[in-house]
Amino acid sequence: MIMVKQISEYEYALHMDVPDVKAVRKLADAYGIPFKDMIIGCLNKGIYVIGKQVSDADAHKESKRLSQEEH
16 A cells, blocks of 8 residues: 655655555566656556546546437
């Protein structure tokens, strides 16, 4: 489990349990990059994926609304 603590308006601290640290370290080693960079990459990818899901859901709702208006 990964937990986040807000330190200031733009600063956050991560707390990770051992399995997550091991998983991220394994990914970092596989890609030959530092652990910190892999954490940042995982966060950025997660933000992208969630943003895409929200955008797709919004587009689906709008399409459904327009389709219902036609009938």
